[in-house]
Amino acid sequence: MTTGRLLKYDVRTNQVTVLMRNLSGAAGAAVSGDGRFVLVSEFIGNRIQRYWLTGSNAGTSEIILSNLNIVRPNNIKRTILGDFLIAAATVTQASQTPVPIRVRVDGSWYNFGDRVSRVTVRKHSYQ
Numbered sequence: 001m002t003t004g005r006l007l008k009y010d011v012r013t014n015q016v017t018v019l020m021r022n023l024s025g026a027a028g029a030a031v032s033g034d035g036r037f038v039l040v041s042e043f044i045g046n047r048i049q050r051y052w053l054t055g056s057n058a059g060t061s062e063i064i065l066s067n068l069n070i071v072r073p074n075n076i077k078r079t080i081l082g083d084f085l086i087a088a089a090t091v092t093q094a095s096q097t098p099v100p101i102r103v104r105v106d107g108s109w110y111n112f113g114d115r116v117s118r119v120t121v122r123k124h125s126y127q
Helices: none
Strands: 004-010 015-023 026-031 037-042 047-052 061-066 076-078 084-091 098-105 119-123
Touching: 004 026, 004 037, 015 037, 015 047, 026 084, 037 076
Parallel strands: 026 076
Antiparallel strands: 004 015, 026 037, 037 047, 047 061, 076 084, 084 098, 098 119
């Protein structure tokens, strides 16, 4: 069962609004630098969704990243450059051991036909 939600809290009215429902293990959210959308990572769903806050697509969502050999994308943060960093893990085939990775999504991608223009995956070794 998917029970995750994306919520908006209005400090002026003290009201909470549900923006997205049925998220599969929502683990992180990050708003774009210009405030047009929010990205939501789904831990169980193994994907990233974009929810439009403004513009002609406001109130709609779409899957923008999925099946990138990422197992369980976790937190997501926007950098000062406007890129998004996604903490995730992948499983190595040889050992079946989860390996922490960082996925960098170029922040300019939504300006070029609303497609991802660059994704960089880096493995990190934590000791």
